[in-house]
Amino acid sequence: MDIVVEHLTKRYGPQKAVDNVSFRVKAGEVLGFLGPNGAGKTTTMKAIACYINPEEGDIKVGGYSIKEHPEIIKKNIGYLPENNPLYQDMNIIDFLDFIAKIHGIPKYLIPERILDMVRICGLEGEKHKLISELSKGYQQRVGLAQALIHDPEILILDEPTTGLDPNQIVEIRELIKRIGKEKTVILSSHILAEVEATCDRILIINNGRIVVDGTAEELRKQAAGNEILKLGIQGGDVNDIFENLIHLETVDAVDFIDVDRQLFEVQSKEEVSSVKSIFDLCVQNNYYISELTPSEKKLEDIFRQLTLH
Numbered sequence: 001m002d003i004v005v006e007h008l009t010k011r012y013g014p015q016k017a018v019d020n021v022s023f024r025v026k027a028g029e030v031l032g033f034l035g036p037n038g039a040g041k042t043t044t045m046k047a048i049a050c051y052i053n054p055e056e057g058d059i060k061v062g063g064y065s066i067k068e069h070p071e072i073i074k075k076n077i078g079y080l081p082e083n084n085p086l087y088q089d090m091n092i093i094d095f096l097d098f099i100a101k102i103h104g105i106p107k108y109l110i111p112e113r114i115l116d117m118v119r120i121c122g123l124e125g126e127k128h129k130l131i132s133e134l135s136k137g138y139q140q141r142v143g144l145a146q147a148l149i150h151d152p153e154i155l156i157l158d159e160p161t162t163g164l165d166p167n168q169i170v171e172i173r174e175l176i177k178r179i180g181k182e183k184t185v186i187l188s189s190h191i192l193a194e195v196e197a198t199c200d201r202i203l204i205i206n207n208g209r210i211v212v213d214g215t216a217e218e219l220r221k222q223a224a225g226n227e228i229l230k231l232g233i234q235g236g237d238v239n240d241i242f243e244n245l246i247h248l249e250t251v252d253a254v255d256f257i258d259v260d261r262q263l264f265e266v267q268s269k270e271e272v273s274s275v276k277s278i279f280d281l282c283v284q285n286n287y288y289i290s291e292l293t294p295s296e297k298k299l300e301d302i303f304r305q306l307t308l309h
């Protein structure tokens with residue numbers, strides 16, 4: 001089932017939490033929804049899961065509008081809300097049984113569905129424990145199990161690794177990746193590395209508006225701009241080398257990184273590379289290159305650049 005979000009706007013009082021947002025998620029895709037606190041991620045996800053009504057715009061899930069057929073959409077969506085609200089005084093089996101009944105799963109199918117969830121979410125060893133006795137990581141697995149029990153085609157996970165320790169984060173990401181092979185997943189996070197590790201595509205939202213839509217690779221390219229090289233040159237006076245570099249036709253700017261080690265940062269002009277002209281310069285002057293590496297802008301920097309207010 002494809003998800004099509006069209007001109008979605010949601011206001012809280014005078015504030016637009018989501019402002020004319022449009023995007024599409026193809027069936028089978030794992031989409032990372034990324035943004036700083038208060039960007040509008042939860043609001044958008046709640047609207048897709050039919051928990052809130054937007055003032056303007058529409059969302060179609062498998063062709064069904066959230067305005068006309070929320071009951072059909074809810075059947076096809078599994079939702080893990082932020083902070084994962086669970087009944088602490090129930091054990092896992094009873095809790096999943098309760099959720100299965102809410103979803104209207106036929107009684108005779110429920111035991112099998114619960115066993116499937118326990119297996120898929122790795123809950124075998126803990127299944128008779130009270131939820132309050134579980135670690136945060138296992139509670140999150142129960143949250144995933146409740147979202148999956150009615151076998152929805154789409155899974156919406158709001159910050160699924162918040163509050164987990166590093167080992168639990170890795171485990172939950174692995175689990176999401178496995179589930180993502182069979183489902184359409186939208187996952188929100190404000191951690192870029194998480195989205196990059198788990199998702200096919202990234203959507204960045206800021207102040208209620210989409211600022212980027214693409215793969216991590218496209219995002220890097222879009223923000224990469226001009227070529228930047230970290231360059232080490234030996235065999236000549238550091239200031240002469242600097243002067244020679246700055247006069248190369250392809251070079252826009254040169255900076256010292258480390259004078260003693262004769263390391264420079266060279267920025268090329270738009271859409272050209274300076275690698276060949278640097279090489280020719282070294283040959284002409286009997287210099288030699290001790291280091292030449294393109295410096296890649298980190299995704300983290302790109303994210304900050306795009307979401308700075």
Ligand SMILES: Nc1ncnc2c1ncn2[C@@H]1O[C@H](COP(=O)(O)OP(=O)(O)OP(=O)(O)O)[C@@H](O)[C@H]1O
Nearest residue numbers: 012016017035036037038039040041042043044190
């Ligand atoms: N029920 C509400 N009443 C009033 N304002 C709200 C309500 N829910 C959200 N907002 C506001 O809407 C904006 C978007 O909130 P939202 O929860 O969608 O952001 P988010 O990207 O999920 O943030 P976070 O990462 O902090 O969870 C915020 O400014 C928030 O304060």
